[in-house]
Amino acid sequence: MKPLSLEPVFLPATADTANIRARLKKVRAPEDSISSLLGTDFDTAYDTLRTTAAAGTAADEAAQVTSTLAEMDSVLSAAGSEGENDSQRIILHAAILQILTALHIEQNSLDDAARALSLLARDPKRKDTPFLQVLGCLLYDISHLHGERGEFKQAEREVEKSIKVFERLAKTNPDRYASPHVMALNGATSVYRNRVKQAELLAHYQAATSSYLQMLNSGVEDAAARLVESLTAEGDTLARMGRHREAIQYYSRALKYLTRLEPAFTLHQLRLSIALGKSMLSVSAMREKGVHLLNTMLHKATKINALDEHRLIVDALYHAKSRSLDILSLWHKVFPK
Structure with missing residues (x-):
């Protein structure tokens, strides 16, 4: 479905x-x-x-x-x-x-x-609760269909309204409406074409989403897990496109939610941290932090016996060290203009 x-x-x-x-x-x-x-x-x-x-x-x-x-x-x-x-x-x-x-x-x-x-x-x-929840669900569904049809402007407007409806409802009854609020935010990751606007929207609701995760509510946890998947997928897409600064935003947010969902360190957290570290290595200003993160993950991978992930980290760190030797600048020194 x-x-x-x-x-x-x-x-x-x-x-x-x-x-x-x-x-x-x-x-x-x-x-x-x-x-x-x-x-x-x-x-x-x-x-x-x-x-x-x-x-x-x-x-x-x-x-x-x-x-x-x-x-x-x-x-x-x-x-x-x-x-x-x-x-x-x-x-x-x-x-x-x-x-x-x-x-x-x-x-x-x-x-x-x-x-x-x-x-x-x-x-x-x-503007009573029955009216708002039917409206919020309806807008969410219509947004999905418009997104599938490629009518993204319309889809964006609808999912934004759905988010606002469920935000309003969640303020008075988070037990019932926190899940649809998070799911509507998750819907925004698939219909927004402008990733800057998308990142701003998600950042705006980050505090609310984080507070929901403190509730002992399996519905919210399931919705948040879906949001982590979507944010990770967006980060992967941006990383493949070479847009690592933006990828870092998505990976970081996904990791923040994931650590709330999984207080003990997991293989899922390890893999997401590796993706974040690799994108950091591709941004000169973040390279040192990326190296530090991956070195930390190297120890964690050893602790949980994640051999494949351990090899991935070693490869990433090796290539990062190779890149630190700026071949182009050496070329200019040997063969000045």
Whole structure:
């Protein structure tokens, strides 16, 4: 499945959905399902819908889940003006359309996204939690699709709005909304074409992200692990392009998060530190620090018996020593202009 808001890591369910799921299994008519969902609080209803859709997708039953949600959508749409002023029905309808959007993005369709946004736009002044979390998930999913289509400016605007929505929600309820905030930041690493702007955005939210990692919350840890992967991948891309100053920024940030996730030194930390050290060697002002870092990693590689990584470090240090002999300047001394 594509990295969309239905992933369990994006918004881990915090509500107890057992009772409502048991009730929904007993009913067949979409009207009865809607009544059951309206009879509970929004977070429980939303978590029930999202987890059901995610489980169905994982079990290759996305078509069946999509059909069930489409029937509920038809019933709510047919009600028309009857439910026009019922904010609970409107936000449930928007939530169903948001989940349908995520399911349909697999088929590259934005039809339900437009309808969901239209529903949310009925009350533009509304800024309660149900409204914001549906909006944040919707913007995240649409951003992914626009990024896939190469419409990066649009994707950047959408993911930025999603980040801001979840930042606002995480301030009042970090247990529920820290994960989607981190995941939205992670989404920015794939849609931003301007890496300077991307680095600035990530730096702006670094304190918040670091504070989330102090929470005993497995959802946040999973989201942060995904962010470490993305930052490392960006660093690798920049290093291959010879843009080592920028690569250093990404590797450093990834390593900062990783050490919070893994307090004891790990092979993952060793490999990331080697990548950081090698990029440092390629920047003259950072070369000494790079040598120091790699020498430190040499001892750590020996301690954890990481033989392949030990060889990598030795090679990097050997080539760094060779480069320190400036052949070009010697050439000019021997053959002055």
